[in-house]
Amino acid sequence: MKQRLIEFWNSPVIDALLPVLATLAALLVGALMLLALGANPLVAYGALLDGAFGSLNSIADTLVRATPLLFVGVGICIAFRGGVTNIGGEGQLVVGALCATMVGLTFPDGPALVVVPLALLAGFLGGAVWGGIPGLLKAHFNVNEILSTVMMNQIAVQGMNFLLIGPLIDPVQLERASRIPQTARISAAFDLPRLAPTRLHLGTFLAIVMAVLVYILLWRTTLGYRIRAVGLNREAARYAGINVPRHIALSLALSGAMAGLAGAVQIFGVNFRMFTDGSATGFTGSAGFHGIVAALFGQLHPLGTIPASFFFGGLLVGANRLQRAVQVPAALIVTLNGLVVVFVVGTELWRQQRARRRVVERPSEHDEPSLTAIPPTAASLEGKA
Amino acid sequence: MNDQPKPILEMLGITKRFPGVLANDHVDLELYPGEVLALLGENGAGKSTLMNILVGLYRPDEGEIRMRGQRVEIHSPRDAAALGIGMVHQNFMLVKTMTVAENIILGLSDLPFVPDLREVSRRIRELSQRYRLQVDPDAYIWQLSVGEQQRVEILKLVYRGAEVLILDEPTAVLTPQEAQELQGVLRIMTAEGKSAIFITHKMEEVMTFSDWVRVLQQGRLTAVRKTGETSPQELARLMVGREVLFRLDRKDCVLGEKVLELHSVSALDDRGLPALREVAFDIHGGEILGIAGVAGNGQSQLAEVVTGLRRTAQGRILIRGKDLTHASPLELIRAGVSHIPADRIGMGAVGNMAVADNLAMKGYRGSPLSERGVLRPRNILEFAKRMIEAFRISTPTPNTRIKFLSGGNIQKAILAREIDACDGLMVAVYPARGLDVGATEAVRKMLLSQREQGLAVLLISEDLEELLTIADRITVLFAGQIMGIVPSAETTVEMLGLMMAGVPLADLPALGTHDPTPGSSPA
Structure with missing residues (x-):
């Protein structure tokens, strides 16, 4: 069971979900800020969801935006x-x-x-x-x-x-x-x-x-x-x-x-x-x-x-x-967007690291296996230097 | 103190799996203080994997490592360094814009916030004298020749107190004389009780450098021999699993038309210093012209000038009589010039593209790989499969990114593409560097068959035996100048060695003027 979980965690499925998880994490931090401002995060996020996808009109607005x-x-x-x-x-x-x-x-x-x-x-x-x-x-x-x-x-x-x-x-x-x-x-x-x-x-x-x-x-x-x-x-x-x-x-x-x-x-x-x-x-x-x-x-x-x-x-x-x-002040909205950006960009680095690790340690079917496994050292490091 | 010497390093039953490949299959290794162990094997035999495990870049799936009898876990190169294990990689890991001293202390963990560079320099001077690794601590890396850079790499290890040195094909970039110097360095070190592991394909080096040989074949340890009790022939057989022809069949060829003519060509290097000085020669169809010389004497610039990658400062380059002096790389490709570059990953291939895409890099411009600017993926795949089969490129699929292949297989893919596209002149730079005996044999056979088909081959090589075996004529470059052109049948390794040290052919009979420092760069 634990093994299964670890495998699932390392699978590319999670990679695709990472941006979504990052967004959730950003919203979580945003919730703390909302609480600090005395607003109810559930109400706030409910409004956000409703504003974005709640009606035909709001969906259209979302697409236009x-x-x-x-x-x-x-x-x-x-x-x-x-x-x-x-x-x-x-x-x-x-x-x-x-x-x-x-x-x-x-x-x-x-x-x-x-x-x-x-x-x-x-x-x-x-x-x-x-x-x-x-x-x-x-x-x-x-x-x-x-x-x-x-x-x-x-x-x-x-x-x-x-x-x-x-x-x-x-x-x-x-x-x-x-x-x-x-x-x-x-x-x-x-x-x-x-x-x-x-x-x-x-x-x-x-x-x-x-x-x-x-x-x-x-x-x-x-x-x-x-x-x-x-x-x-x-x-x-x-x-x-x-x-x-x-x-x-x-x-x-x-x-x-x-x-x-x-x-x-x-x-x-x-x-x-x-x-x-x-x-x-x-x-x-x-x-x-x-x-x-x-x-x-x-x-x-x-x-x-x-x-x-x-x-x-x-x-x-x-x-x-x-x-x-x-x-809430308009600044909070900017902050919320900023949080999402930071979290998403952060996970992008993480995602690349995961992909690299998969190749080196346990290549999956899609991430092509290496034959004699050239380590990501010599050539790549030198390139960076 | 103890009469019975104990091994400083033991690797027991090391196993490392990659999907579909057993890179190391229960490999054992023992290294005693003061000993040089040669690790011999074909490309993909698992030598690099084993050494990467030892320096902490990979974790083994099974097996254990013992240092001085103690079981150790090596998780990173830093762990390895702490245990006294260090490696000189084939591609040097030096920061070009920093000085020797700065490079040597780079990454040291116990450094004060403001390092005392004068003290560091003093220690470096002391060490370089002790081990005869002459190098100026205050020189910048970019000022150094390849041989000197290698000395810096070795100094880096001894500065950190390495007891076990791993050298990955160290002589590939050296002249015969420099290789001898390296041998001397290793002698001093082993006399002090340090030990070394030496990865190589070259039999002569195994014989001269090592005390013991371990042969790997397809991930398994197939033989352990005392160097004194074996022969190059036996080792080659153990390595490849069959008898290897050391002599190639070179047919007499009828010389065709003049394919390449250089008329007093001069060119500058990246720093704007003269790299080629009035180089002149020509190559006919059906002929291999070999270029010998210590790395850094203008060979790479010569190849770049001929393939349009570097500007010709002076002189003229003609291909089949047509003046292509300032032609672009594309114009030269269209004129039938193929190029096997020295830097495979950096120039010869796009690491993050599929093997198939890399094979298509010359042919993608036209039918059948593309039609009116639109790629034909099916034809590209078919072409790739054909090449993979014809050149025995070992890859899981044609869609595998090429950087995951072994060095030998990347080289085969480049060869396949260039030979397929070649229509006149083949410029081959160190085509067999780092390849195992079997692959080297294949590369040389391919070059000879190009020649038999009436193509002209410009072969730049550091392997004098190779040049003497397959080239028709050999010329030596020193400080960007041609020291002489000789038919290979009338020359010897000694003659070439002297010319490589800067003695022009005309002065050769006067053998008293031997320059003992051939490694200095033209800068």
Whole structure:
């Protein structure tokens, strides 16, 4: 019996459940905080669950909230597989949204079937450029992409603030004293189709399709093969005739393109205009960062990112209801999200350790056994040094 | 004190299972103070597993380890070090940007918060004099030649007071002269009562270095011999389980067209220092040109320049008469150049990809492995199965990640891919390094058959016997310069050894100018 339990504990089944366990653990810590604030955790979490999945409307809200996370998360998967880290989802999202908005505002009378795809393409390309610049810097000058993508976020936000106060401002706002920095509403003819009466729009479906397409790209095409080879071993990829700098830049550009698409879809499916509160979060709702967490939660696999995004979408939507139900400060919600992130990322390290141990000590059927068992020492350690 | 010597180390009935493989099957080992034990066996015979158990990287499923008669549990390399067991791995575990002294104290547990590096250096100097392990404690690792780095590894162990030294193929990276020096070092150590376990494939070394030999075959201990009472032939037979041909059948070949031409090619190394100086030679189809030399004299840069991985600073490279001096790796692959790199895991294979994906790394660009940019997984798998069978690659499945294979099998997979893709020139860098007798024989046969098919082979090797057996002509690189090109039939190990030490062919008759320190790096 005990043996059985140990075996079960070491099995890959638990690996798949680890993120869920981590979330539960985070909620447990959150419960302590709720208690400290004098709120009943059961009531609070009940509200969270109800807010996220309680009704058709709330499920739809969850999916809408999850959509940009999924786009960004899928992009993160591409970057990660190519061996680079993209922290610039926020900026890419903003730039993608700006490009899409401009297309929508430029052709207000065009046919929707032409303008909307064109706008989405513009968002895609805008994000690609915003991700591609750090990509090129990384590829050719070995500029750390984590730093450059974060800095590109700042540039994107300031660019957005400038455009929305100046050239792109809604003409109506120009005449008012308030001068709210936002664009005019894009023609209602371009709104993405919705599943009335909920807010669920076509963009969610599009995100799922992109996740599947990216999966196919990475594992079924020669381009994906090259990206993965570059991500796993640049030296070997170069030796095999692969243009390493080009594929590094490309994986960051594609990653950015996905975030750009998220921005475009936000405009045409949710906001219908671009606005700013001076920071990135006002428009993105931090989707550029939550998407990274969703991708990690989905074990950096595009298909795994689909349920992971829905989960986080639910958490974000439900948290609002929680806050209203038990009247706790908004900071607690941020804290709760942060806890989940920390716990999930923490277990990811643990999961890798478990996988390694399984290979070395007791390889299972899926984790391929070793023949003479090269220990994870010499080569790997040296690589790290 | 005691007349009857007691073993310092005993391993009794060590068994280690991996799924489907019995890596060690009740293996016994005894080591006496002042003794060198050679551990001989093919790739995958279980030598590394046994030693990894001894240094605490693996736990045995059965059996026990005794140190000085006491039963011990070794859970980690730190435990092993505390017991006085240390290992010099094949891939050195040194931090390149740190000094020798810093590397030696790295990981010591009883260090003060601010280590007294001057005292450390002083002790290192003392130890290096005592054991004739000449090395500057304040030099940075990246400044050292491979031979010197190995000395640092050994110093690291004696600094920590190791009594049992495990050396994993230590001579693979050394010149014959450096190997002799290592032998001297071991003599001093054994005279002090330290003992060593020596993993190797090379018969001559077993004969010169060791007192005892233990032979492993498929995880089992098959023979224990006193070195003085055995012969290389007997050991080879015990190791492989059949008679091994030490002579290969080399047919006369008709020279074809000129495949590779180098016209005074110069190149820089990673630090921007000259690595190749006006190297010029050519290879015809149906010919093997061997490159001898101490590691670090420009061999790897030569291979990289010819395969497009390193920029040519000066000179021209022609393949079949076409100027490909600044061509990319891909252009050279398309021109029919194959490359078996020295660094198998680092360059030759993507460790975390499947064996099949690794085999497809050259052919994936076109039919039948892919069509218009879309991979054909079924064809890739079929191709992989064909290669695995033809080259006898031992892998559980084609989808196994290649890093889980033994070194010899990874090398076979790289060979399979490169030979299949080769259409003109094969650049083989240390192709048989670390392979057992059987696999070495197979690799050499493959290279010879490439030659018979009219391909040109550039063979970079540290094994002079290998070069003399299969190369048609041999050239020696020293400090990036060619010391001379000689037909292998007209040369000897001694001649090559002198050229490797920097004596140009033209000066060879003047044998008085023997340079006793061949190991110094060109830096």
